[in-house]
Amino acid sequence: MRDLSGTPLFNLADPKSKCRLMREALDALDSNPDLAFVSLHLVSAFIDGLAAGNTGKTKASYLLYLQEHFPQLCQELGAEIFYTHVRSKAVHEFALRPPLALSRSTGMQDKNAYCETVSMDGAEWTLVNLERVLADFRTHLGSIEGDPS
Secondary structure, eight states, X not given: XXXXXXXXXXXXXXHHHHHHHHHHHHHHHHTOGGGHHHHHHHHHXXXXXXXXXXXXXXXXXXXXXXXXXXXHHHHHTOHHHIIIIIIIHHHHHSSOOTTXXXXXXXXXXXXXXXXXXXXXXXXEEEEEEHHHHXXXXXXXXXXXXXXXX
């Protein structure tokens, strides 16, 4: 039998390997800003993998995971809104559910906010700060990997 100890295999049962692959996938997308929504799509799905709910309890596990690890996102936007309007639409329809729209930090009044309510063509929209979501998710991955920076 071959000994593969020390070989960088993709052992997804190991949380550090799982997080490393998640980070590498997001890093690969960083070189193309037009793929920003794909990054959000992946983060939405990655949280499912990290929350790892039992069959039939995926949503409940996801919401609890968000509330525990992303409390400011839940405070500003809401765990249920993120799950329904971001995660579900991104994963199943490759879109966001209006009245949510993506924004970069540069398009936000408060560059550190998760969201901002704006008016466009007489309708109220909530901008979701994509860069803040991605940055905080990367920080969260670091805390799982043992590097909280």
